[in-house]
Amino acid sequence: MVERVTNEMSILIGGDAGQGVESGGAGFAKAFARAGLHVFAMQDFRSRIRGGHNFFQMRLSERPVYSHRDPVQLVVALTPDSVMMHLDHIAEGGAVIFADTFKIDEGPLRERGISVDALPLTRIAEKHGNRIMMNTASLGATAGITGFPMEYLESVISENFAVKGTAAVEANLAVAREAFEAAQERYGNDFPFRLSPVPGARQRMLMNGNEAIAMGALAGGCRFISAYPMTPATSVIEWLAAAPAEYGVVTKHTEDEIAAVCMALGASFAGARAMTATSGGGLSLMVEAMGLSGITEVPLVMVDAQRGGPSTGMPTHTEQSDLLFVIHASQGEFPRVVLAPGTVEECFEAGWRSFNLADRYQCPVLILTDTLLASSLQTVDSGDIDFDKVVIDRGKTLEDEDVPGDYKRFALSPDGVSPRAFPGNPAAVVTAASDEHMEDGHISEAASVRVPMMQKRMQKLETARDEMRLPAIYGPEGADITLISWGSTHGTVRHAVDILNDSGESARMMHFTDLWPLPVDALREMLRSCRRTVVVEQNYTSQLATLLRMTTGFEANLTLNKYDGRPFGPDDIAAAVRREVGVGYKA
Amino acid sequence: MVTRLDFKIYDCPADVTWCPGCGDFAILRALKVALADLEISPYDALVVSGIGCGSKLPDYMTVNGFMTLHGRPLPVATGAKLANPELHVIVVNGDGDSYGIGGNHFIQTARRNPDITHIVEDNQIYGLTKGQYSPTSEKGFITSTSPTGSIEMAFNPMVMALASGAGFIARGFAGEPKHLTELIKQGMRHHGYALIDVLQPCVTENKVNTYDWYRERVYHLEDEAYDPADGDGAWQKAHEWGERIPLGVLYRSEGHPAYEDEVKTLNGGNPVTRVRELARSPRPEQYEKLKAKYF
Numbered sequence: 001m002v003e004r005v006t007n008e009m010s011i012l013i014g015g016d017a018g019q020g021v022e023s024g025g026a027g028f029a030k031a032f033a034r035a036g037l038h039v040f041a042m043q044d045f046r047s048r049i050r051g052g053h054n055f056f057q058m059r060l061s062e063r064p065v066y067s068h069r070d071p072v073q074l075v076v077a078l079t080p081d082s083v084m085m086h087l088d089h090i091a092e093g094g095a096v097i098f099a100d101t102f103k104i105d106e107g108p109l110r111e112r113g114i115s116v117d118a119l120p121l122t123r124i125a126e127k128h129g130n131r132i133m134m135n136t137a138s139l140g141a142t143a144g145i146t147g148f149p150m151e152y153l154e155s156v157i158s159e160n161f162a163v164k165g166t167a168a169v170e171a172n173l174a175v176a177r178e179a180f181e182a183a184q185e186r187y188g189n190d191f192p193f194r195l196s197p198v199p200g201a202r203q204r205m206l207m208n209g210n211e212a213i214a215m216g217a218l219a220g221g222c223r224f225i226s227a228y229p230m231t232p233a234t235s236v237i238e239w240l241a242a243a244p245a246e247y248g249v250v251t252k253h254t255e256d257e258i259a260a261v262c263m264a265l266g267a268s269f270a271g272a273r274a275m276t277a278t279s280g281g282g283l284s285l286m287v288e289a290m291g292l293s294g295i296t297e298v299p300l301v302m303v304d305a306q307r308g309g310p311s312t313g314m315p316t317h318t319e320q321s322d323l324l325f326v327i328h329a330s331q332g333e334f335p336r337v338v339l340a341p342g343t344v345e346e347c348f349e350a351g352w353r354s355f356n357l358a359d360r361y362q363c364p365v366l367i368l369t370d371t372l373l374a375s376s377l378q379t380v381d382s383g384d385i386d387f388d389k390v391v392i393d394r395g396k397t398l399e400d401e402d403v404p405g406d407y408k409r410f411a412l413s414p415d416g417v418s419p420r421a422f423p424g425n426p427a428a429v430v431t432a433a434s435d436e437h438m439e440d441g442h443i444s445e446a447a448s449v450r451v452p453m454m455q456k457r458m459q460k461l462e463t464a465r466d467e468m469r470l471p472a473i474y475g476p477e478g479a480d481i482t483l484i485s486w487g488s489t490h491g492t493v494r495h496a497v498d499i500l501n502d503s504g505e506s507a508r509m510m511h512f513t514d515l516w517p518l519p520v521d522a523l524r525e526m527l528r529s530c531r532r533t534v535v536v537e538q539n540y541t542s543q544l545a546t547l548l549r550m551t552t553g554f555e556a557n558l559t560l561n562k563y564d565g566r567p568f569g570p571d572d573i574a575a576a577v578r579r580e581v582g583v584g585y586k587a
Numbered sequence: 588m589v590t591r592l593d594f595k596i597y598d599c600p601a602d603v604t605w606c607p608g609c610g611d612f613a614i615l616r617a618l619k620v621a622l623a624d625l626e627i628s629p630y631d632a633l634v635v636s637g638i639g640c641g642s643k644l645p646d647y648m649t650v651n652g653f654m655t656l657h658g659r660p661l662p663v664a665t666g667a668k669l670a671n672p673e674l675h676v677i678v679v680n681g682d683g684d685s686y687g688i689g690g691n692h693f694i695q696t697a698r699r700n701p702d703i704t705h706i707v708e709d710n711q712i713y714g715l716t717k718g719q720y721s722p723t724s725e726k727g728f729i730t731s732t733s734p735t736g737s738i739e740m741a742f743n744p745m746v747m748a749l750a751s752g753a754g755f756i757a758r759g760f761a762g763e764p765k766h767l768t769e770l771i772k773q774g775m776r777h778h779g780y781a782l783i784d785v786l787q788p789c790v791t792e793n794k795v796n797t798y799d800w801y802r803e804r805v806y807h808l809e810d811e812a813y814d815p816a817d818g819d820g821a822w823q824k825a826h827e828w829g830e831r832i833p834l835g836v837l838y839r840s841e842g843h844p845a846y847e848d849e850v851k852t853l854n855g856g857n858p859v860t861r862v863r864e865l866a867r868s869p870r871p872e873q874y875e876k877l878k879a880k881y882f
Contacts, residue, residue, distance in 0.1 A: 034882070205881035219874050221865045223858035224670055226662075243877075248852045248861050250669050255695040259662035262655065266635070266666025269653055270674065272858035274666065292656050382878060387871035394866055422859065423633050423651035423667070424674055433646065433654040434638070442601050443646050443654070 002093030006194040007037060007062045010069060011142060012086055015078030015135070017045070017052035024135035025056030026377060027160050028142070029206055031152040032060050033379050036201025040065040040491070041377040042567065045316040053081060058377075062198050065379075066343070066491025070569050073193040074145070076138045080104060090114050093192045097121075097141050097183070099134060117145075117186060124178045129171040140176030144183025148195040150176065205380045209347040209373035209488075212385070213303060214239035216351020217275055218247060219390045222301070224274035226252040226263035228282055231315050232374040233305035236277035257282035261289040261302070269298045269432060271422035273355045277303035280322050281312065287329045290364050294334025296432035297410065297418065297457070299358035299365070306370040308565040317565025318371035320487055321539040324546065326366045327516050333454075335361060335416075335461035337468075338516035340368040342490025345384040346513055347373065352390045360395035361460045362420060368515070370538070372567045373488035400425035408439040412452055416459030465517040470526060475501065475508025481581055482530040483573070484556065485537070486512040486544050493536055495570035500577060507577070512544065518551050527554040532581055534558045536573060557581075594623035599649045604640075610761030610787030610798075611641050611708055617764050618677070618706065619648065621771035632675045635664040637684035640715045641708030641787070644679045658688030661696040661705065665846075668701050670858045672847045675775065676702070682709040686722040686742045693744075697751035697780055702845040704774045704781045707744065708761075710789035711796045718792035728795070745825035745837055748782045749818075755781035756821070756838040760805055761788060762798050766834065773836060779845045786832070801832070808835035815839040 013028070015021045022043055029041040041058035057072060059065045071091040077083040077098040084104075090096065092113050098104065100118035109116045119141050125133040136157065143153050153176055161169045214236045217225075227237040241251040250267075254260040260276045267274035278286065283304045293300040306322045308314030326338055337357045341350040350367050358365040396419045398407075403421040407428035411418045418439075423430045431441030436453060438444050471484070475497045485493040493509050500507035510530070527533075527548065535545040535556045542559040549555055560576050562568050597619040605611050622632055629650040636642035638657035645652030651674070655663045660678045668676045685693050685707045696703070712730070713719040719732040722742035729736050748756045755777040759767035767785060774781035786805070788798050813835075814820060821838035847853055856864070 203882055205878055207881045211881075215874075215877060218877070219871075221862035223852075223861045224666070226666060245852050245854075248854075248856050248858070250850055250852050250858055252665075252669065254662065255691055258659065259665075259692055259695070262659045262662035263666030263669070265655075266653070266663035266668075267670035267858060268666075269663070270633075270667040270670035270859055271863070272670035273862045274670065274858070288656055289659070292659075296653070380881075382882075385878060387874040390869065390871065390874075392862070392866040392869060394862075399863075422671075424631065424671055424859075426630055429629050429649055429651045431645065431652040431654075433652075434656055435654065441652075442599075443643070 002192045004192045004194065006196055007060065007198065009074065009193040009195065010057060010059045010072040011074045011076065012055055012057045012072045012089065013076040013078070013138065014053065014055040014082030014086060017054055019078045020132065020135040021054045021056050021078065023160070024139055025058065027156045028139050028153070029058050029377050031156045032058070032195070033204055033206040034155065035148070035152045036198030037061065037195070038063060038065045038204070039206060039377065039379045040067055042068045042372065043375050044566070053079070053085065055082070055086070060195060067495045067570055068567065069495070069571065074142065076142055078134060078138060087112065087114070095145065095191060097138060097145065115191070119179065119182050119186065121179060124182065125175055128174040128178070133172060133175045136172045136175045137179040140179030141183040144180040145187050145191045146193060146195040147189060149197065150180050152197070202381065205382055205385065206377050207344055207380060208375055208377050209341070209344055209369050210235040210305065210375070211239055212344045212347035213351040213367060213369065215385065216348040217301070217355065218243060218249065219387050220352025220355045221273045221392050222275055222355060223248055224250045224264065224267040224272040225276065226254050226260045226267070226274070227277045228254055228257045228260045230279045230282045232307055232371045233277040233279050233282070233303055235374070236303055257285040258289065261286040261300070265289060265293055265298050265300055268300055269296070269423070275301035275303065277305065279305050279307050280309050280325070283322070283326070283329070290336070291330035291332055291334065292434050293364045294330065294332070294336065294457070295434055295436070297362040297420070298432060299362050301354045301358050301365050301367070303367045303369065305374045306368060314565040316371065318488070318567050319538050319563060319565060320370055320489070321543065321563070322368060323486070323515065323543040326368060327547070334457055335363045335464065336516065337361065337363065337365040337464055338368060339366065340487035340513055340515050341373070342487055342511055342513055344378045344380050348385050356391060356393040356395070357464065359397060360393065360417070361464045362395070362417060363460060368487055370488045396420060403427040409441045410437060410439045410453065410456070412439060412456050415463045416456045417463065418456070461517050465519055468514040468517055468519050470519055470522055471510045471512040473508060473510055476506065479508035479531070480506035481532045481534060481577060482508050482510050483577070484510045484533055484535045484544065486515060489536060489538065489568060492568050492570050493573060496573035496577070499570055499574040505578070515547070520551050524552040524554065527552060532557050534560055534577055534581065536560045536568065538562050538568065592623040592626050592628065594619040597622060597629055597648045597650055599647055601647050603647050604643065606791045608790040609640070610710065610785070610789070611644065613761040613764040613767065614641070614679070614706065614708055614785055614787060615644055615647055617768040617771055618679070620768045621775065624768070624772055625775055627675045631673070632677065633664070633667055634677045634679060635660040635667065636678070637680035637689065639681040639684050641679060641681045642684060658684050659692065660684070661689060661692040664703050665696060665699070665701050668703055669847055669850065672853065672857060677775070678703055678705045680707060682707060682711060682723045683713050683721045686744055690722070694747065694751045697748050697753040697782065699846050700752070700754060700779045700843065701847060702779055704771065705783065706771065707782070707784045708787040709744070709784050710787045710793055712789050712793040714789045714792045743825065743828070744782065744784045749821060749825050749838055753782050753838070754779045754840045754843055755836070756825070757781070757783045757836045758834050759783055759785040760801055760834055761785055762802060763834070766807070770836070777839065777841070779843055804830065804832045805834050806831055808833050808837065
C-alpha cells in the first residue's frame with residue numbers, strides 16, 4: 001500500500017500535436033496555481049513519432065518548486081501511444097488515465113503496479129461537444145481522481161473558452177464535470193496522491209521566461225523590437241506585439257534576421273531602446289551586425305534563446321551550447337556583455353538590466369536563455385516581478401539640449417565611454433561608421449587613430465567588468481562538493497543540491513548569471529575556495545568549464561554534460577554526482 | 588518667398604578618396620543641393636549607406652550619417668525612421684550593395700514603403716574591390732571574376748522596384764547633375780519609398796559604361812508625352828535599356844500611406860520620445876496591470 005501524499009506530485013499530459021496538450025496543460029497549471037500550489041510545468045515537443053507526440057509535465061507542491069522531477073504520479077494520455085510511452089516514468093501507486101476507446105494491452109501496466117483506468121472520456125467529449133474536447137475531459141478526470149475541487153478548473157475553462165462563446169464554455173464545463181464525476185465514481189478517495197487548495201496561500205503569477213524577458217524589457221523602456229520568428233525565441237516579439245498600444249511598442253517582423261538586427265541598430269542609433277530576439281541559427285545571421293554595434297558603439301540588446309544545434313539541430317529541444325559562440329561571435333575585438341538569467345524572476349530583471357548595460361557601455365548585450373527557461377511555466381511571487389525596482393539608466397546619453405556645438409561622438413575618455421547624442425538634436429550631427437574612425441566619427445585607417453580608438457573601446461570592457469556579478473551560492477559554506485552551473489539549469493541544480501544534502505552529502509551550487517565579462521580576480525578567489533567541483537552543463541564540450549579555465553586558469557574536477565535535448569532532472573544530477581565524485585577524483 | 592539654405596553647410600573637410608572624374612562627386616553635390624533647396628538642415632537629415640566607394644558619401648558631408656554593413660543600409664534606415672519618423676532619411680549605396688547582397692532588403696523595403704529616399708550609385712561594376720561584375724553588369728561583361736564574360740542576365744532595378752510595389756521610381760545620370768538634383772528633390776517630396784537609380788560612370792574600373800556610352804543613349808522622359816502615373820506605361824519604360832535609356836521619373840503613385848503612418852503604436856509618441864519620458868518619470872504603477880493575466 002502506497003502512503004497517501006497530499007500536494008506533492010507530478011502530472012504528465014501526453015498526446016498528439018493539435019490535441020491541446022499545451023493549452024490544456026497550461027490551463028490546468030493555472031488552476032493549480034490559483035489553488036495556491038507552486039507549479040513548474042515543462043513542455044516537450046517531439047517529432048520522432050508520426051503525428052508528433054507532445055507532452056506537458058507539471059510538478060506541483062506546497063513548497064517552492066524549481067524544476068521538473070521524475071517519476072510522475074499521474075499520466076493523462078490523449079492517445080494510445082502516450083499510455084505506453086511514459087510507463088518508465090510512472091511512480092509506484094501512480095495511475096494512467098485514458099479513453100476507453102483506446103485499444104491498450106493493460107497487462108504490462110498492471111504488472112508494474114500502475115493503476116490503469118480506461119474512462120469513457122471520448123464518449124463524454126462527444127456527448128457534450130466533439131472529440132477534441134477529450135483534453136477537457138481528461139482534466140476533469142484528473143481533478144476527480146486527485147480530489148481537486150472542480151471550481152478552480154471551472155474558472156480557467158470559463159476564461160479560456162470565453163473567446164469561443166458561451167456555448168463552447170458550457171460544453172467544456174459539462175465535459176469536465178461529467179469526467180470529474182466518472183473519475184470520482186471509479187476512485188472515490190482511493191488514489192494515494194491528492195491535490196487540494198492551500199488555505200491562505202498567496203496568489204502567484206504563472207509565467208515563462210520569455211514573457212518575463214519581454215515584460216522586463218517593456219518596463220525598461222524598450223519600445224522597439226525587430227525580429228524574425230524562430231523557436232524558441234518567437235514569443236518575445238509576440239508578447240511585445242500584443243502589449244497594449246498605450247505603451248507604444250513598435251514591433252517589426254522582418255524579412256530575415258539580418259534585417260531584424262539592422263533595424264534594431266537603426267532604431268537604437270536614433271535613440272530608442274531597441275532589441276531583437278532569435279535562436280542560434282538567427283544569431284548566426286546577426287553576427288556581422290553584432291560587430292557593427294561593437295565598432296559604432298550603438299547599444300544593442302539581443303536575446304538568444306538557445307536550442308539544440310548545430311544548424312537546424314533540434315528546434316524544439318533545449319541546449320546550452322551557444323555560450324562560447326556569443327562570447328566570441330563576429331570578427332575583430334570589441335566589448336560585449338553576456339547575461340544568462342536562471343529563473344523567471346531573473347529573466348524579468350535581465351529584460352531591463354540589459355538595456356542599462358547596453359546604454360552604459362554602448363555595445364551589444366546578449367541575454368542567453370533556452371527552450372527550457374523560455375517555455376516552462378513557473379509560479380512566481382508577484383513581488384518578485386517588481387516594477388518599482390526597474391531602473392532606467394541611459395549612461396552617458398546626452399539630452400538634445402545638452403549637446404555641445406563641437407560635439408565629438410567618439411571622444412576619448414578614461415572609462416572608454418563617449419557621451420552619446422542622437423541624430424535630430426539641434427546642435428551637432430551624429431555619425432557612426434563601420435570603418436575605424438576618428439573622435440568626430442570620420443573614417444580613418446591611421447595607426448595613430450586606430451590605437452587610441454581600440455583602447456577606448458576595449459576599456460569599456462574593463463569598466464563593465466567592475467559591475468558584473470559573481471556567481472550566486474546556494475547551500476552550505478565549505479561544502480564538500482560544489483556544482484557549478486549557469487543559466488536555465490538554476491532550478492534543477494538547486495534541487496539536486498537539496499537532494500544531495502538531504503541524503504547526507506555536503507553539496508552547494510555556484511550559479512552564474514553574468515558570464516561576460518567575468519569579474520576574474522574575485523572569481524578566481526571564489527573558485528579557489530571550492531573543494532570538489534562539478535560543472536553541470538546542457539552541452540557536449542563543457543563550455544562554462546572551458547571559459548573558467550580560459551579566464552581564471554581554474555580546472556574543474558569533473559564535468560557533467562547532457563546534450564540529448566531533454567533537460568537535466570535533479571535526480572539525474574544527484575545520482576551522477578554520487579556515482580562519479582570520488583571515483584578518479586583528484587584532491 | 589524663397590529662403591534656400593546654402594548647400595555649403597553640408598560641406599565637410601574630409602579627404603575624398605574617389606577617383607578624379609568619378610560619378611559619385613556629382614551625386615554628392617546633387618544631394619547637398621537638393622537638401623538645401625528643400626531646407627532640410629544637416630541636423631534633421633540622416634544619410635545611411637552601406638559599403639563600397641559610393642557608400643563613403645556620408646563621410647564627405649556634414650550630416651547625421653550611418654555607414655553600415657555591405658547590403659544593409661535599408662533595414663538600418665528603416666529602424667531609424669520607425670524610431671524617429673521626424674528624421675529625413677536618405678539611403679545611398681551602390682548597385683552591388685543594393686541589388687546584390689542587399690537585394691532582398693530592396694524588394695522588402697519597396698513593398699514596405701517607409702518614407703525613405705533611396706539613391707543607388709549604379710556603375711555596373713564593383714569599384715572598391717577593383718573591378719568585378721555586379722548585378723547590373725551586362726551579360727557578357729568581362730571582369731576579373733568573369734574573365735570569359737558574365738553569363739548572367741543583368742538585374743533590372745526599375746522592373747524589380749515596380750514589381751515590388753515602389754511608389755516612386757526614377758533614373759538619373761551623374762553626367763546631368765541638375766536633372767539629378769531635381770529627381771532627388773522629387774523623391775524626397777514623395778511620401779513613401781522612392782528609388783532613384785543613378786547611372787554613375789566608374790572611370791577607373793568600367794571602361795564600357797562610360798560617360799560617353801551613357802550620353803549616346805540617355806533621353807528624358809519629361810521631353811516626351813509620358814505619364815509616370817500610368818503603371819502599364821511604366822512597365823514598358825522600365826524594360827527599355829540598350830539603344831535608348833530613359834531618364835526621369837518612370838513611375839509615380841501618390842496618396843498612399845507610408846509604412847510608419849500605419850504603425851498604430853507611433854500615435855502619440857515614438858520610441859525615442861517615449862523612453863526619454865519614461866527615464867525622466869518612471870511609472871511603475873502603469874505596468875502593474877500587465878500582471879493580471881498571469882494570475
